[in-house]
Amino acid sequence: MEYRAYYIEEKDGVFSGSIKILDTPEPNDNEVLISVSYSSLNFKDALCATGVKGVAASYPFVPGIDAVGTVAKSKTDAFAEGDKVICSGYKLGMSVNGGFGNLICVPSEWIVPLPKTLSDFEAMSYGVAGLTSAACIKSILDKGVIDSLPMVVSGATGGVGSVAAGILSKIGFSVTAVTGKSNEDKFLHQIGCENIINREEFLEGGVKPLDKTAFGGGVDTVGGDILAKILSQTAQKGSIACCGNVAGASFQSSVFPFILRGISLLGIDSAESSIELKKHLWEKLGDEWKLDLSEQTKTIQLDQLNSEIEKIIKGLQLGRVVIKHGE
Numbered sequence: 001m002e003y004r005a006y007y008i009e010e011k012d013g014v015f016s017g018s019i020k021i022l023d024t025p026e027p028n029d030n031e032v033l034i035s036v037s038y039s040s041l042n043f044k045d046a047l048c049a050t051g052v053k054g055v056a057a058s059y060p061f062v063p064g065i066d067a068v069g070t071v072a073k074s075k076t077d078a079f080a081e082g083d084k085v086i087c088s089g090y091k092l093g094m095s096v097n098g099g100f101g102n103l104i105c106v107p108s109e110w111i112v113p114l115p116k117t118l119s120d121f122e123a124m125s126y127g128v129a130g131l132t133s134a135a136c137i138k139s140i141l142d143k144g145v146i147d148s149l150p151m152v153v154s155g156a157t158g159g160v161g162s163v164a165a166g167i168l169s170k171i172g173f174s175v176t177a178v179t180g181k182s183n184e185d186k187f188l189h190q191i192g193c194e195n196i197i198n199r200e201e202f203l204e205g206g207v208k209p210l211d212k213t214a215f216g217g218g219v220d221t222v223g224g225d226i227l228a229k230i231l232s233q234t235a236q237k238g239s240i241a242c243c244g245n246v247a248g249a250s251f252q253s254s255v256f257p258f259i260l261r262g263i264s265l266l267g268i269d270s271a272e273s274s275i276e277l278k279k280h281l282w283e284k285l286g287d288e289w290k291l292d293l294s295e296q297t298k299t300i301q302l303d304q305l306n307s308e309i310e311k312i313i314k315g316l317q318l319g320r321v322v323i324k325h326g327e
């Protein structure tokens with residue numbers, strides 16, 4: 001038996017992706033073979049597809065850090081043939097061939113049942129980006145935020161940012177978007193952002209150790225100077241979740257936001273979070289945090305991946321991209 005996948009190969013240091021027919025893997029004890037209906041495009045997939053070091057373990061390889069579908073073969077009592085399941089993170093799309101193939105073979109500990117309130121398409125409209133937004137929001141709510149001030153979301157038009165903005169708005173916060181896109185105000189208002197700050201303007205005047213407070217908490221998806229500026233403007237006892245590095249992996253701050261305002265900087269690693277937490281977050285995404293992402297999700301086929309990967313690498317992606325298998 002064979003399956004169809006977007007396969008990354010390396011030749012003389014150049015990485016390229018194309019559609020290949022691969023041999024179907026046979027699940028070992030405690031593994032399941034999943035017939036994938038949808039995957040989604042995440043920033044990490046683009047890094048993997050373009051050969052950025054430290055992402056995929058080796059090449060040739062099938063990216064795709066998330067997938068939803070139906071169990072086709074089970075070597076565990078935990079899941080039966082026909083069960084609808086979601087797999088995200090751990091080593092999927094990193095060292096185990098991922099969701100850009102229409103079959104994946106994974107340990108049963110990596111999967112959760114698809115909540116009954118979510119369709120396959122809806123689950124991947126969130127994908128890892130949405131799960132990460134949910135992890136960020138849970139962490140800041142658990143730690144504490146000041147609800148009299150807006151929540152800030154950076155990289156707000158991107159995958160993680162747009163879902164975070166939508167959920168925060170849905171649960172009653174005023175959301176301030178920090179964005180590099182000057183012509184997407186309509187999109188940002190539609191997803192629930194009340195205030196929009198242009199990235200360049202936000203950084204004008206540089207980063208001070210402490211600045212006038214503007215945010216009760218927030219989700220930073222970009223890192224670098226933007227994270228430093230957000231920290232300097234976060235109010236007493238507010239919390240900022242830090243999950244991304246598209247603007248830079250390092251940032252310069254001071255101890256003052258921490259020792260004079262008692263703020264918290266919360267690190268998020270959704271890929272390696274426990275399967276119990278993932279199950280809880282997927283249920284929330286299907287229930288009280290449920291968003292209609294259909295207007296901000298583009299559906300593509302495997303043969304459209306090259307151009308979408310280029311777009312996400314350039315920071316030009318808007319909302320979410322899902323990959324539909326089987327056509």
Ligand SMILES: NC(=O)c1ccc[n+]([C@@H]2O[C@H](COP(=O)([O-])OP(=O)(O)OC[C@H]3O[C@@H](n4cnc5c(N)ncnc54)[C@H](OP(=O)(O)O)[C@@H]3O)[C@@H](O)[C@H]2O)c1
Pocket residue numbers: 042043044128129132154155156157158159160161178179180181199221222226242243244245246247268269270271312313314315316317318319
């Ligand atoms: N820690 C985790 O568990 C986890 C999980 C998922 C993703 N991530 C990370 O989160 C980040 C965002 O992922 P994503 O899937 O949302 O990617 P995405 O869809 O490409 O969104 C990133 C957004 O960041 C903004 N941006 C792009 N380049 C920038 C730059 N040079 N400076 C400042 N902002 C820039 C853009 O939004 P605007 O134009 O609106 O500013 C862009 O749309 C990535 O670093 C990814 O690796 C981490």
